[in-house]
Amino acid sequence: MTAQAAYRNLTDHFARIGALRAVSGILGWDAAVMMPGGSAEARAEQQAALDVAIHEKVTDPRVRDWLAAATAETPEAEANLAEIRREVAHATAVPADLVDAYARAANESEMVWRTARPANDFAALLPKLRVLLGLVRQMGQAKAEALGTSVYDALLDQFEPGGRSADIDVLFADLARFLPDLTEQVLTAQAKRPAPLPLVGPFPIPAQKTLGERLMTALGFDFDRGRLDVSHHPFCGGAPGDVRITTRYSEDSFFPAMMGVLHETGHALYEIGLPRQHRGQPIGLARGMSLHESQSLLVEMQVSRSLPFLTFAAPLIRExxxxxxxxxSAENLHAHAMQVERGLIRVNADEVTYPAHVILRYRLERALIDGSLDLADLPGxxxxxxxxxxxxxxxxxxxGCLQDIHWPAGLFGYFPTYTMxxxxxxxxxxxxxxxxxxIPDEIAQGNFAPLLGWLREKVHGLGSTRSAKDILIAATGAPLSVAPFRRHLERRYLDA
Amino acid sequence: MTAQAAYRNLTDHFARIGALRAVSGILGWDAAVMMPGGSAEARAEQQAALDVAIHEKVTDPRVRDWLAAATAETPEAEANLAEIRREVAHATAVPADLVDAYARAANESEMVWRTARPANDFAALLPKLRVLLGLVRQMGQAKAEALGTSVYDALLDQFEPGGRSADIDVLFADLARFLPDLTEQVLTAQAKRPAPLPLVGPFPIPAQKTLGERLMTALGFDFDRGRLDVSHHPFCGGAPGDVRITTRYSEDSFFPAMMGVLHETGHALYEIGLPRQHRGQPIGLARGMSLHESQSLLVEMQVSRSLPFLTFAAPLIRExxxxxxxxxSAENLHAHAMQVERGLIRVNADEVTYPAHVILRYRLERALIDGSLDLADLPGxxxxxxxxxxxxxxxxxxxGCLQDIHWPAGLFGYFPTYTMxxxxxxxxxxxxxxxxxxIPDEIAQGNFAPLLGWLREKVHGLGSTRSAKDILIAATGAPLSVAPFRRHLERRYLDA
Structure with a gap:
């Protein structure tokens, strides 16, 4: 087997794996958007069988032989080989029966959570979550040995390749130092301003949907290769070349659904802009969840809650x-878009108070994983x-602790990526x-092309050909720091 | 490995295969109902990867070892082993790259057909269809050697396990002997009766959908484990435990959509009634396409176009x-339901003229497969x-010859199952x-339980534990013959 043939075998093999993961994406979308409730048990069997089939392919013994024989002839191929090695390390660390048990336990726990949360019944969830957490810790230990990291970092690496809790600790400590004071100052400044004029509904859902579609189209979403639907928890899913976002509507207020659409559109634009020539390969995928979330938050928080965007959007909203x-007016809509409030619910939090919610979850999940916090003590x-x-x-x-789907769905190591x-x-x-x-003036005119062009060149189009850190340094000249986020908050909320 | 362990390994393995086939069913439903048009290319990759993954599992070398070692301890296990052997024979006959090429060619050909048909452009389809037919013949030859049948019967066996064209030839010859005269007599008798009073619309689509859902519910469809949606070609799809049917609506007439819903509900009731204890195993599946079509036609043609059913349905339709x-009135609706007409389009044909459409396709596809008809000569x-x-x-x-999706989608050997x-x-x-x-009196009261109970006991609940022939003999006392169909037509259309 030549080195070229070995590399070709790998890319063929991972193209199939990529296609099966795309199937999983469509299946996940269907479960959240279309599937009848009584079909959940049958679906769990389907999803588990698909997960195992993917796992079997990643851990196929031939992959190891091909990896040993393959050489990279281009920097992209080099990066692709590195990503394949990372994937194989994650997958071979965990035996198939543990993958299967995890998938089933996550599904069962999530299903119980769906009723336990509205019933305010942590005790009902506890036994399922305990089983699941045990399996997560087993997986994390196995991956930690394979990757040479801590257990938590091994879990984090699933969502944030190369991410390390030591870095997060520093960043979150920086945040925790200034955010409490800043929040106080923002709330004080806000209290001195007149309250925004109320936006009185009702807001018919078909009109909200049409508005969302117009904004998505303006931003660059392609409805011939994607959809907008409704689900209980908004998300961006589907598959490469078939990107599907969801939102949820209330007739009482259009702002949450509109901002939800804009947030998910940010995710979608990243997926749509991934390098077409690498589709199906590991380097053709988005580069981790913090970069993914940066794209949704760039669109929602940085852009859509700004005065230039609302100058463009106000006439569409009125219509x-x-x-x-x-x-x-754009100004009053902007005042609504930047209301800050201490609240209980992470997904409803504004950008000033959101990091506190994440830091809480980060601390707790690290303690759950290292065993210093027992699940029974989680509510307290x-x-x-x-x-x-x-x-x-x-x-x-x-x-409180039942509000998020993440832990009941088996996702530990995910939360810090929101604030990163x-x-x-x-x-x-x-x-x-x-x-x-x-860029801001163009946005005020409804022209998103300059921004989208910059993002495609600096972020979207790179896929996973480089690390998140290298992408950020190349795009901004510096590694991730708290300073730009702090400047943004101070400018928007204190200089206003 | 004990014989019991070997059998257990087989059932575990085929449960996973069954679950992946269920995934394929959801994916197929999505492609027809939800997928944006521009995502077809990406979907083709996904579907092909899934098909190959399933094929790899069926042809896994361990399956042969398990089959050699396994013994059946119950009649169900015996039947399951026989079905597994049949599946393995089909799958091992065909190398994975041919399966892959077939899946891609079928997808491409179907995509071209979607535009070639409205454009009336057979020439545009011809090259794609020629490639596909070549691959179908290769597959048929490989399967014929494995099964010891003719090439056509090997293709037929994919849809109608154990079906043989020699039997179909006899049955279709019987039909061809009396149907032309009967059609003439029916049209003459119909011409002597007064035309039914017209049903004047428009018929709003939401009202049609509600009507369809009420009828489905009355028949026994469970909306907690299934859906009703819209697609260009109505079908029953989805997955075991998640049965999804579609129809299509026109505001000008409610009859076609309603009858489409009832037809697909017949298919769905079969799927819903399959033996739950065998779900995921080959014996837990429906027993071939002629029995499947018998369930849709029993509901649509035998039941729903009868006066007792329309006595029940008329008030719902009026409402x-x-x-x-x-x-x-039920009588006037019944007169509409039994209109006979010589037409061009199979899917619009009534039950009297439908067999002629099928006999035509059966003759042509046999000639295409054995090479006595060149595709270029198909239109003539x-x-x-x-x-x-x-x-x-x-x-x-x-x-004309572009009207059906079957051949462009790679389905040869399927058509005769409609008339069977x-x-x-x-x-x-x-x-x-x-x-x-x-039963008829109960149906007139809206009570379908006696009929459904009989069908569950005699057909649905048996899954594939017996051959279609044995199921029919046990249920009716005789193998398939033309006589009951002829008696039904004469009674409905000539004694009226």
Whole structure:
């Protein structure tokens, strides 16, 4: 077998794996958007069989032989080989029956969570979550040995390749130093400003959907290769070349659904902009969750809650709901978009208080993984952490430790990527405006091409050909730091 | 390895295969119902990767070892082993690269057909179809050697396990002997009756959908484990435990969509009634396409176009559309349901003229497979056959040889199962009424339980534990014959 043939065998093999992962993406979308409730058990069998089939392919003994024989003739091939090695290390660390048990336990736990959360019944979830956490720790230990990292970092690496908790500790400590004071200052400044004029509905859902579609189209979403639907938890899913986002609507308010659409559109634009020539290969995939979240937050937080964007969007919003008057000015919409409040719920949090929610989860999941916190003590630890970090105590578990799907779905090591994404978004958008100063003015005119072009060149089009760190340094001149995020918050919330 | 362990390994392995096939069913549903048009290319890669993964599992060398070592301890296990052997014979006959090439060619050909048909452009389809037919013949030859059958029977066996063209030849010759005269007599008798009173619309699509859902529910469809949606070509798909049917609507007429829903509901009830304890195993699957089509045609043709059913349905139909007057009586609806006409389009054909469409396709596909008909000559052969068998000549290929998706999708050996299904339906429904004479009266009251109970016991609940022939003999006392179908047609159309 020549080195070229070995590399070709690898890329053929991983193209099939990529296609099966795309199938998994469609299946996941279907489960959240289309599947009838009674079909969940059958679906769990399907998803598990698909996961095992993918795992079998990644751990196929021939892959090791091909990796030993293959040489890279281009930098892209070199990066692809490195990604394949990383994937194989993750997968071979974990035996197939553990993968299978994890998939089933995650599905069962998630299903119980779906009823336990509205019932405020942590005790109902606890046994399922305990089984799942045990399997997660087993997986993490196996991966830690294979990767030469800590157990937590091995879990983190699944979502954030190369991410290390030692770096996160430093960044989150920086955040924790200034955010409490900043939050106080922001709330004080906000209290001195007049309250925004109310936006009075109802807002018919078909009109909200049409508005969302118009904004998505303006941003560059292609409806011939994607969809917008409804699900309980908004997400960006589907498959490469078939990117599907969801939102959820309330007739009482259009802002959450609109911002949800814009957030998921940020994710979608990243997926759509991935390098077409590498589709199906590991280097053709998005580069980790913090960069992914940076794209959604760049669109939602940096762009869509800015005055230039709302200058563009205000007439579309007025048209969608047949609204008029001063409440519907760009300035008043902007005032709504930047309301800050200490709240119980992470997904409803504004960008100022959001990091506190994430730091809480990061601390707790590290303790759950290293065994210093028992799951039975999670509600108490949660409430104490909320009091310390956000400044309020949840009245119940429903809006406390039961609020997120992540842990019941088996996702540990995921939460920190949200706030790393927020910081990355601030750093990228500052660099984009430094490179192309007309971006905000163009956005006010509804022209997103300069921004999208910059993102495609600096981020989207690179896929996983480089590390997240190298992508960020090349795009912004510096590794991830708290400073641009802090400047952004101070400028938006204190200089206003 | 003990014989029991070998059998257990087989059932575990085929449970995973069954789950991956279920994934394929969901993916197919998505492609027809939800997928954006521009994602077809990406989807083709996904579907091909999944097909290959399934094929690899069926042809896994361990399966042969397990089959050699396994013994069956129950009749069900014996049947399951026989089905596994049949599956393995089909799959091992065909190398993976041919399976892959076939899947891609079928997808490409189907995609071209989607535009070639409305464009009436057989020449555009011809090169794709020629490639595909070549691959189908290669597959058929390989399977014929493995199964010890003719090439055509090997293809037929994919859809109709154990089906043989020698039997079909006899049955279709019987049909061809009396159907032309019967059609003439039916048309003459119909011409002597007054035309049915017109059913004047428009018929709003939401009202049609609600009507369809009410009828489905009455028949026993479970919306917690299934869906009703819209697709260009109605079908019953999805997965075990998640059965999804589609229809298509026109505001001008509700009859086609309603009958489409009822037809697919017949398919769905079969899937829903399959033996739960064998789900995932080969014996847990429906027993071939003629029995499947018999269930849809039993519900649509035998039941839903009968006066008792329309006695039950008429008030629901009137309520759905706010209609009243003599046109909306059960008798007038029944007169609409039994209109006969020589037409160009198979899917629009009534049950009297439908077999002629199928006999034409059966003759042509046998000639295409054995090479006595070149694809380039298909349009001419089609038109000549239509003239001979149906009595009219298509004005163009759009409504001629381009009308069906089957051949462009790579399905050869499928068409005869439609008419075998129609004959099976007549034979089963006659036996059901002989066993439970109150069935029609109960249906007139909206009570489908006696019929469904009989079908579950005699057909649905047996899955593939016996051959289609044995199921039919046990249910009706006789192998498949033309007589019950002929009696049904004469009674409905000539005694009326």
């Amino acid at each position: 969608a709901f047949g609204a008029e008057g001063p409440a519907w 630890a949660w409430n104490a952490g909320m009091k310390e970090l956000v400044g309020i105590t949840p009245p119940d578990d429903k809006d 994404g927020a910081m990355t978004a601030a750093q990228l958008y500052a660099a984009a405006q430094a490179d192309v100063p007309t | 759905a559309f706010g209609a009243e007057g003599p046109a909306w 052969a089609w038109n000549a056959g239509m003239k001979e068998l149906v009595g009219i000549t298509p004005p163009d290929d759009k409504d 299904g129609a004959m099976t339906a007549a034979q089963l429904y006659a036996a059901a009424q002989a066993d439970v004479p109150t």
